[in-house]
Structures are given as structure tokens and as C-alpha cells.
Amino acid sequence: MLLGLFRSVADLTARDLRRALDLVHEWNDDDTLPTLDGLGRLVGCDTAGIIGSDHVARRLTSVHITRPERNLLGRPGFVAAVAHHPAFTAYRSGRLSPTSSVALTDLEDRRSLLRLPLYADFYRPEGTVDQLLRVVRLNGRRGSVVVFNRSRPSFSRRDRAVVDLLAPHLSQALVRRERLAALVAAARHATLVSEQATRSFARLPELTPRERHVAVHVADGSTDREIARNLGISPRTVHKHLEQIYRKLGLTNRAGLAVLINSTSVDVPETSLSPQPD
Template sequence: MNTPSSTDLRRLLDLVYDLDGDAESHLARMGAIVGSDMTSLSTVDHVEQRLVAAHSVPDESNLSRVSSFHRVFTLHPGFTAFRAGTLHRGRPAAWSDVNTLRQLRRNPLYVDFFAPRGTHDQLLCVVRLNRREGHLLAFNRSRRGWTGRDRAVVELMSAHLGRAQARRAETTRLRRALTRREALDAAADRLAALTPREREVVGELGRGASDRDIARSLGVRERTVHKHLEQAYRKLGVNSRTQAAALLHG
């Protein structure tokens, strides 16, 4: 079979409805649809050629927790495919596409980590890619070879997952922007409650001046500066010059 069946499409549709960018919680379902022994979602720094993070199902198959795995990670066939230009975003590629079994058996990464765990082929798909990092889905099997149906399912899955992750990233960015905007608005309201002299003293504080420096700059006694700061701290709802300065600079 070289195309997804109606059952495949129904299961994919159910998965898409549930996706919110949190792919880790759906890895088991993805693996079941594709038909893999192990499924993972990894973040790879392709500039420094290192594994940044990985989530796997089953969890005990997560090789990112093995320090020696990282030392030979650049031998991963995925890097061979990426450098050869055969691993593109949204287009699945398998070990068996770029390596013969003989080549794999000469690869220390395969010999030491994958073969002992019964993995003899892997289907990879780049979900998202930027100048620094790639997010990859990987499906492991104990036998070599993937059908056209397998690849089509992974391609559809990857497209929807990429969009879900992009939406989630944008939502996170907007929430952070809103939180910062609200904090700045609240800070502006509190700063507006200061008297002109208190704002002047806090302004000097924000430039890193000491109480003595502030007194000298404003032509007042240091004790007067202390009183202005006490009043300013109360109005701003802070307890220290560091907090006041942070509030001033947003």
C-alpha cells in the first residue's frame, strides 16, 4: 500500500484536532499511526551539530540521557542526509535511503546504540527549521524499509505539527508581550504617583548613583535623599534601590 487509507486519514484528523503544539504528549499516537517501535521529537543545533533536547516514547528509549551518545551524535545518518541535501523540511527520509546496511554496520552510533536496542531503520522528518535549529520527528523500526504510505502519513503529520508548533510559539510570544506591557503600564502608574523631586531622586538611582552622589547632584543633604527614597519605595511598592531601578527601566 503506497497511499494512506481512510482509517489512516481518520486517525490523523483526530490527532490534528488535539494538537496544540505540545507534540510530546501525542508521540505515542503518532507512532501507533505510522507503525513504529519508538517515536521521538528532537531539537538539533545543526550549526554546532549537537542534540539540544529529545522526547521519546517509550521514555526509556531516550538516548539523549546517555552522555556517550552525544559524543558520537554527529555520526547520525540524519546528518549525512542533511549535508547531502536529501533531508528537507516536511519531506521524510530514511536511513535506508542514504545508507546501505553495510555502511550502517560500520557506524559506531548504530553499532553501539541503535542495533542493541533493535532499531535497524529510522524515518526522519524535519518539522521546523531555522538558521540554527531543526525540530525532527523520528520513527524507529526493527526492520529496514518504509512504504509510500508510511512516508505520506509522516509528511501529513509533520505539516500539521509544524503549524501547531508555530501557533504555540506565537501564542507564547504574545502572552509574554502582554505580560511585559501590563507590567510597564503598572510601573508607569506607580511612577506617576511620585512627586517631581522623588522622580528626580529615583532617576538618579536608575543611573547607578549612590545616595551621596544624588545628594551632591541635587544640592541637598544625604538624609533628605533617604527620606525621598523611603517615600518613593512605599509608592512604588518596592523594598530596595535595585527593585526601584529595575522598575524604572521596565
């Protein structure tokens, strides 16, 4: 791997390396999805994108491209056509290496490409003659690939060297963004749960004595039938009480009610233990 890296660097000029370093700094300083505009200009292409794919089902899961109007994912027939992308076949046969870039014209000759609906009906009308691909994330089923579309055939050793040099840094930026997004989502969820719990706690006095007793039984893990038997009412009435409890407290299920009741102290009047008519 190191030998390949040294060979790649040898194909780059000092100016290429300075621009590559600037991109790495940009990706490290920005916690959003890494922009590919600079990398696309460095490679020399018409459009660049990060493509998420399910390589087992042979389908795309996401497309982020430098020119959104050229995003083909929503075009009729594209999803079916992309399942026959030569990269999927190359991955299965081991010709698509996760550690080096490969051009579309490396995988298929021009005559074979022209017979592909993906190429003839979608790529060519958009002006894409060749495409450079590099895997940046990969697991047993899903992967992320950075792609560069060009209106002329072939990519040089220098183009490939640029992509291979920066791909690991792009992968790290994607991982960092995903972890940050997960952390932000968890924090937002925790905040929402806390705010909902505060609102629900403030509404506890709105419950009737019977509703409070039902709520305590729910928190103890009792079923509707067990609560009905303990209170001398029907399961249907228990269900109605629960509907009113959920509405008053802004809850949606037994689990939320149980957490709320177990985290506080609910006063249950002794008179609520006596059977009441439905």
C-alpha cells in the same frame, strides 16, 4: 509539491486518511505539545519523537519521545555520538529534503551503520534497526525533525506517505504552540511586573527624605558621582542609599527604580537639598 502530495495520498487507504484526519483535529484542539502516540501507531513504530537540533553545530537541543525511558539524550557519550548522525551529513549534501521523509537505511548501508558508534552503541542496544526522519521546522541554523524508530529495517511507501501527509499539520501545531507559549510567558511577565510595581509603590513612604532625593536623581538619569556632587555626599554614600532603596522597594536595579519614580510623584522635602555628613 502538489504532485508529490497526490502520489502520497494514492498510497493511503481510506482508513489511513480517516485516522490522519483525526490526528489533525486532535492537534488543532490541543494547545500543548502535539502527542505523537497516534502518529506512531499509524506509522507502525516502536517509538516516535520530535527532535530539536542545531544542524550547524551538529547537536540536539531537545528530545520529546513517546517513551521517555528510551530518551538517550542523558546517556553518557550520546551527545558526542549523535554529532555523526548521517542526517547531518545528508542535510549538508542536499540529500535530506525538507519536504519528504527519509529512512536511516536510505542514507547509509548496513555495514556503514554498524561502524557508527551512534548506531552500534546506542540505537541497536535499544532495539532500533531503522529510523524514519522528516523535517517539520527548519531555518538557517535550527530545525525540528520528527523521527520514528523501528526494530526492523526499511519503511514502506505507505509509511512515508503517512508522515509526509501529516508533517505540515504537525509543523503548524508546533508553531501555534510556540506562539501560545510566548503569549502566556509575556502575560505572566506583565502580571509579575505589575504586581511588583504595586508593591514597590506602596513602599515609597518607607524611604527617608535623603533616599527619596537620591531616587529622583536616579530617575533623571544622574550617575552616582553626579548625585553625590548635587547632594554634597560621597559616591560611596550614594551607593549605600541605593542599596537601602532597592531593599525597601523590592527592586534590583536603576532601571526599575527609574520606571517607578517616573510613573508616580515622589515628594522630596526641600531640607533634603542641604549637604549632610557621610
